[in-house]
Amino acid sequence: MIIFENIFYGKNTNKYNHLFTIKHTNNIMIMSIYTRKYINLRFKALCLFAVLFLFSPSTYSQNTDLHSLPKITNNQKILNHADSLSHINIPLSLNFCLQEIEKIDIQDNPILFFKLLNLTKYCYYNTAQLVQADSISKYIQALIVEDFHPVYHSEILLTKAKLALSNNRNIESVRLARSALIISERNENPANQIEALTILSRLYSKMDRIPLSLEYIEEAVALSKKTRTFTDDYKTIITRSSILLQSNAVKEAQKDLIVAYQISKQLNNIGFQTNATFRTGQFFYNQKNYIKALEQFERSLVLAKSKNRQTFIANILTYKAAVAGKLGDYRLAVNYNRQALQIRKKAHQQQMQGSSYYNIASSIFYLNQYDSVLFYIKKGEEKYRPYHQQPDFIRGFDLRRKVAIAQGNYKKAFFLLEESMQILDSLFLNENKAKIDDLESDFSRGKYEQLKTEMETEVSLQKALGERNSLLLNFLLFILVLVAISSYFAYIRYRNINRRKIALASQKLILVQMNSHFVFNALTAIQSLIYKQEIDATIYYLSVFSNMMNKILDVSNKSFVSLKSEIDFVKYFLQIQHLRFGDDLNFNIEIDDEIDLSKINTPPMLIYPFIEYAVEECVQKPLIQGKEKPSILIVLKQYSNYTSYKVIDINLGFSSLNNCFIKRHGGQEISCQTLTKERMSIYNNIFKTKLIFVRSTETILNVEYPFIEFQIKK
Template identity: 25%
Template sequence: MKKKHFHLLIIFVFSFNLFSQKKTINFEKRIDSILKITPSTYKEIDKILKPFQRDSFKVKAIIKKFITADYKDGLAYEYIKLGNIYRKYSNYDKAVETHKKALNIADNKEFKIFSLNMLGVDFRRKNIYTSAIDFNKKALEIAEKIEKPNSGILRSMEVSHNSIGNIYILLEQYNLAENSFKKAIEIAEKSGNKWSLSINNENIAKVKEAQDSINAAIFYTQKALAIDQSINNHYGRMICYNRLGKLHIKKGEYSKAKAFLNDAVPIAKSVKNKYYIALINNNLGWANTKIKNYSKAKEHFTISLKIAEEKNYKTALTEIYTNFSEYNELTGNYAEALKYQKKHTAISNELLNDKTSKYVNDLIAKYDSERKTNQIKNLAKQNEISQLQLVKNRNIWIIVFVTLLLLLVVSYFLYRQRLFDNEKRILTLEQDVLRTQMNPHFIFNALNSIKHYIINNEQKNAVHYLNKFSKLIRKILESSALKEVSLQEELETVDLYMNIENIRFSNGINYHIHVDETLDLSEIKVPPLVLQPFLENALWHGLSSKKGDKKIILSVQKLSNDFIQIEIEDNGIGRKASAKIKSNKVINKKSIGIELTIERLNNFIKDFKNPFSINFNDLLDTNENSLGTKVILKIPTQ
């Protein structure tokens, strides 16, 4: 009998060795075959090497062979895969380092786009949001310029939209986040990418949960789970089970919640994802707390806290501290409950400060760069104006000479036509110069306000301010390339501006707009941002030094078929008092906003048959005391 067992053992060992040798031979054959044909697309390479991409040892072995063969497309592919393995096991620094290697070595656009996207995901997982969104937007910019994108490029565009959507969630821009995920789903449906469909449906569920739409969140999570089950995606099922567990806890359905979470536990352990092991145990602790199974709850919270604090998972810790505080309160341990509630507050503030300050500093840097670029453009345009002026003068002498020589009236009219064309070109360039000076001036005033909130650690105001500021920036960018906008659009923009400035005045300014009902504002054209300098003067020279009630009234009325009148009235300290305050300052900064506005209006009405006018009226009571200032702007419409 023993002899029989011995023979069976020999047969097993021989078979195992034979199987291992076959696998090794198959691995070597695939490497040799790919080095012969050296495919240059992600899909072609993935078709051959995909079976080995979860094994970091084999990936590293392939990298060595590709380095020797100087096969750059293959190297870029393998570095991307190795970086993904590092990220999967939460080793984000190694993931960034490896994905940068892929970016640096990539020769074609497809692998550059993939590398940029993976870096975006890495930095998002590290909570460095500005770098993350920069990498994803760079990837999207390259991809959208490709006329006929292949399946790999389409997949990369899905990743870009997905990553940008996740960053919008972190910035609490939920509508923008949902739009990004839906764009990713639209591309995924066209390309048939079920893995991407699952991820983006689950992300929409995350948005709905953040908006407290629990039933909608469950609906989208179940859609994602059905797709994950159809493609046997263990990692996706783990995420969906965890979210469904958390959502059912919020609905008070604790048995369902525990069932989903218990399904998630073995998957999280099998894929060795410590982040989700911490989250799942936290939710199990929370569910057991709700059904008063306190001993089981403490076991799960202990596991969750140990992992999250060792790995410093800040986002996870905000949830864990809250739930563990509730557990301690219900079990009568009030000192511990208070301790963990304070920890929750501290780490939430830390995350908010880090997120807001990094995002704002990135905006400031971006617009500082734009301001310098605009200055260079101004110099270039002014130089071109000078060149055109020289050309015009030279043409004058040529035409005079030809006129005297030939005494032909035709030559005179040709000269007049050329002169007119040059003058028109000069006028267009001058308007461009003025426009590029106005926009950075206006933007930087708003950015300095954001700095004020960050410096004073007013986190909620900073987030609220960013939401308003993003809408205003979009309006400005849309109109910056236009010579004129409708009065309706102009009033919407200055209304946003006043809302933002009113926050800086602690919402102490009563601001109203009155419009003549007979006017069609969409048909009346004005230069963009023409009213902002007058409102800025009213705020900072009229109302900033005033105590008590503060108000600004902007009214628009029809004077005739040829004119409208815009009045901006404030109840500030008046121009005399403002001038006196300004004269007492050590440094007097000359404001050029009104002067530029007058120049812009002069250029704007060149083709109008009537002129504009601006009047500044001091409002006085019977005792000659100041009641404020009224600016009356009369603009032609024909």
């Protein structure tokens, strides 16, 4: 049995038998240290501190004997070796930590003891040994540290704060970090002050209290500059860049990343350089600048390979796969994810293996290899099963639901959605229970009882609502079964009605979620005409804007509109946008004389996503020298068995498969092609239409231009 199981469960060990007695009270381990040897040590330490107190005030600088250079060097050597092993093979790192812990006297070297304990907990967790990881967490949190020297005391409190943060016990972590900060300030220990301020900043950032988070990290940055410690400078500035990005201060965050990289170069620290370039790549990825992100990830990969940081290499490969997916190269994304998976297998990172399996499945989905998608989902769920309380566990349900929808199995998709919602409800209840535990450790007893009662009431209410919803759902399913048995045709009619509702809901999604800035921008443009006193133009564009809004209201509850109505809407929209952009936006609509637009029906707003993307994202791009002026050409032609509804992309780039996205609330990006194909599939399956989507090129005056085409068959 490994040494920690011996300690935690009271078995005999040569080193700890005389020192530890573990008692279990309310499932919390309490360590009683009561030997004569320890009492003598405490007496000697008390005498030493009394002498120091008589001759001079106790400050951090005057207690440097506690941090003697040989001990610091040896500790750092051991921690670096353990950390290096954790990037290559986690079981090896675990065995090394256990061996080193067995050699340590907790009274002589408590800092190394606690840091190795924390790393051991990390190793247990990543190899899915969750019982042992939880035992170590309880042991660390229960250990009484007030009897240690203030320098040790503050560092141990910081270790406890980090552990509470990793376990999502935010309030407890705040309390521990603040206690460490007070002790560090009292004993003039700037290194621990900076670390405590950084932890508090990360905590409040996690709780979305950004102003308070920035206040703490700014104090940490100022203190690190005052002490002129480049390592602390790097860590605090890297942390500040993340918080600035969270507060949408993009330029300031980018400046911090540049400064952090420059510091890492001055320190000649490859690890810091690797992390800085990787963070910069994440920054560009979040800003949708995928080319620059890829460049930074490549640089970070080279640096990580030079230090053989295998698990970090896997993280970089995962982000490279994400970039490849955004650029539409799903086969390359699969390749990168498989490389990351192999590294994580060798390192025995069980949870991260599950993540890699899900990433592979997500990429293969876009290659339409649905059986392979289900295979990799199953593999991912096997790896994630021990971590079933983690939100990432439900990624498998979401992917299965997407596959079911793609295969037209809507019933299975519904049940998968229901199951994932039950898991989310369970996670919500667990979060509430965690909040109750936090309240118990942070508030006075009277206030705690009041808040605990309120929280337990909320949990009970959620359970009652869940039971009621479950009963209601069972009742509805019973009614559906009775309807299906009583009349097959009635069931078919009921199913078709619901599917028509899905089609209308899909249509309303586009209508309701039109770019929220459009109306504001349109009215602003018309307002500028009023300021210029261009009365005729103002009246004309108000009429155009009014007609367009009438079209939107007119089609909001319709499954089909005439092609004439659809073209009128597009024309009105482009005229309003022409008012905004002037000669930067050019368009032309050519209609075959043989077409009677009023007699041809089409789903409403079929080409709207592509037109919106062309206007909002492509119009103001720099003009490429030697090429024709960018414009949109809409052509409608009648053929023997279908009507062609074609949009030709003349040097704008909106027809690109990889980049055509429309933006919606919360920064969400929706692929124009995916959205359009899903709508056409619904119409073809439910309304038995014959809509075909085509992406190709056409030669005009000896120049080849890309286009998208909708074929409306009779």
